[in-house]
Amino acid sequence: MIAIRSATPADAAAMSAVLIDSITRLCLEDHRNNAEAIAAWTANKTPATVLKMFDNPNVRLFVAERDDEIAAVGCLNGTDEIGLNYVAPTHRFMGVSRALLAAMEAIMQDSGVVHGKLFSSATAREFYRTAGWVDVDGSLSGRLVAGYPMHKRLAS
DSSP states (O other): OEEEEEOOGGGHHHHHHHHHHHHHHHOHHHHTTOHHHHHHHHTTOSHHHHHHHTTOTTEEEEEEEETTEEEEEEEEETTTEEEEEEEOGGGTTTTHHHHHHHHHHHHHHHTTOSEEEEEEOTTTHHHHHHTTOEEOSSOOBOSSSOBEEEEEEOOO
């Protein structure tokens, strides 16, 4: 069973571990095992920097639990942007990311958001497309790892 809940500061170390492991082991299409790219991408994913995210009033952090452990980490930036959706490699393809995404989409929709937005990694792009997200024409963001802008209509 997968349970989605708001993250707490006590989750910071486990969240950091999921983020770093997911980026390092699953996002090969993005960083291509380039140590500089991995280091840059994970630099703000340490337990201390994750803990600081709780101080930002514009960030809402979530975790997905499966088998009594934190299996995925997500966040909303403001009311309309998904900022994080990373799954632990041991929980990949178990529906965890999809459940976390659906929960964050529901929160955005309940907040009155009509169009959600996010920047996808190359690795996650097809995942988001299958969940109804659409590529936005425009430039990529990121210095060492590209971010692909996407949006989804949440309200009918």
